[in-house]
Amino acid sequence: MADNTIIEEVILESTYEGPQGDNIFQDEEVIPNECQLIDSNNEVNDNDFHYDNNANEQVLIGLKADHTIELLTTGDEEVGSDEAICPSEEELHTNYSSSEEQAYHFPIYDAEREKFDPQLEVGKEFKNIEEFKEAVRNHGAASRCNFRFKPNDEFRAQAICKLACTWKIWASWNKKKGCVQIKSKNPEHTCIRNRTNRHCTAKYKAKRYLDTFKVDLNWKSKLIIKAVNDDMKLTINKVTAWMARRYARVLIQGSNEHHFGLLRSFAVEILRTNPGSTCIVAIHDLKFQGVYICLEACKRGFFGGCRQLLVLDGCFLKGTFGGQMLVAVELDANHYIYPVAYAIVERENATTWRWFIQHLGEDLKIMNSNEWTFMTDRQKGLQNVIDDLYLEAKHRFCVRHMYINFFRIDFKGLILKEYIWKAAKSTMVLEWMFWMGEMEKESSAAHNWLKKRHPSEGMSHGSMCMSVIE
Incomplete structure (x- = not known):
């Protein structure tokens, strides 16, 4: 008979009972083609010699209703189907035909x-x-x-x-x-x-302990080091533990790139959950320029319990894309910092400040009158913008920046520092005059330098120019 001849079907009698005593075969079962029995020579003799040998060894194939192989039994040994059909390393390198490899x-x-x-x-x-x-x-x-x-x-x-x-x-x-x-x-x-x-990289540890990071995203570095040492018997340093925590934050919260892609959705969600709020996203030539946000609750709180005094400042953002944040804050009735509005821009300059203050004036209904007071640092761009938009409004500078110049002139010491801050925080004329007199007793040169300062620098009678920005 020619090579590669296969047995198309084999009839088996139902003589095997399952572990529960029930017959797992029907009266007759036909072995599918993918379960063909092939002899070692790839030949089947005319006298069914190959089938007789298999029958003597009691090769039984149990089939369920879905026609999937359940069990292979040879003699008294039972093995799983995966173990029976997976080849060894030697069999993997033999020259089988493609039809045989499919088994x-x-x-x-x-x-x-x-x-x-x-x-x-x-x-x-x-x-x-x-x-x-x-x-x-x-x-x-x-x-x-x-x-x-x-x-x-x-x-x-x-x-x-x-x-x-x-x-x-x-x-x-x-x-x-x-x-x-x-x-x-x-x-x-x-x-x-x-x-x-x-x-054992930072990414590997972040993925391995991801469930723990989900419970405590600020997991301490020393605890990460201890967990790796106890579980894996490995030693890592604090930098690797810190990098693992940072990568875990990316896996849980998403990357900065992903968050920037959701900026429009974020703006829509603000307007949906805070009706009356202002959220403006500035885009030019498909490039992000800035975002301005003023919540309705903050506006109501400002009108209901705050004075017409706004503190303006900016700070750098530490992150992948950098940028700067412009903020407008106020002191509430409890003398706590009260946020009013903020904006994220590429850089702090006269153009971005003008854009921010214009939207802020529309939300807070700021009028060009002396009833409003702005307190800023000594940035020239911001000072020019306020003078251009609200010329009649009062403008005060932060005492902290003035004290830096005061210190550089060689007016040093904790006593002078205390006196200058006491005078700046005075709310009554008599209190202000008392602390200025104490400063004159300590250093007449420092007293004369302060007297020459413009009242807008925070040393006028009864002005409150604390550094609430910081």
Whole structure:
């Protein structure tokens, strides 16, 4: 008979009972073509010699109603179907035909289930080389072994232990199956485990302890170090622990790029949940220029319990994209800082300040009169904008910036510093005159320098020019 002849169907009598005593076969079952029995010579004799041998060895194949293989029994030994059909390393290198290879079901790497303890076995399939190398790195972190790849390209990779160890594993591209497959492996380690591991990176630790970071996003670095030492027997430094916490924040909260993509949705959500608020996103040529936000609740609080005094200042933003924040705050009845409005812009200059103050004036109904007072630092651009928009309004400067100049002139000492702040915080003329007299007793030169200052610099009678910005 010609080679590669197969048995198309075999009739088995229902003589096997399951573990519960019920008959798991119908009266007659036909073995599907994918379960064909093939002899070692790929031939079937005319006298059914191959079938007789199998029948003598009691090869039973149980089929359920969905026509899936449930159990393979040979003699008194029972094995699972996956164990029965997976080849050994020697069988993987034999010259089987394509029809014979279809009978094998190789294990497929599950990145989600095996990401922290991958099982690297001969025949396991991966999507690409990068997934295989990631599995090897995770295995190295779990086993405290340092691996390197040589050779290493798009279609093949061999991982070997760095410390002249005999452990190695080889994987390459399988053209017939369209995947990367492990071809050989030497599982024996002859090296000594290290307390430091190059594969235990910040990203690996962030993913491994992601559930803990979700509970406590500010997990302390020393506690991260202790957890890694107890669980993995590895030693890491504070920088690696800090980087792991930062990457965990990205996994949980999203990256800055992702948040900027949601800026329009953020503006719509503000207007939906806070009716009457103002949220303006400035975009020019599809490039972000700034965003201005003034909540309705803050406006009502300002009109209901705050004086017509606004403190304006800006600060730098520390992040991926940088930029600056412009803020307008006030002191409430309890002398606490009360936020009114803020804006995020690319840089602090006269143009961005004018844009911010114009929208602020519309929300707070600021009039060009002496009833309003603005307090700022000594930035020339901001001072010119206020003089241009609200010429009649009063303008005061922060005492903190004035004290810097006071200190540079060599008027130093804690006593002079206390007197200048007491005078600046005075709300009555008599109180202000008392502290100025105490300063004159301590240093007449310092007293004369302050007397020459313009009243807008915070030393006028009865003015309240504390540094609430800081």
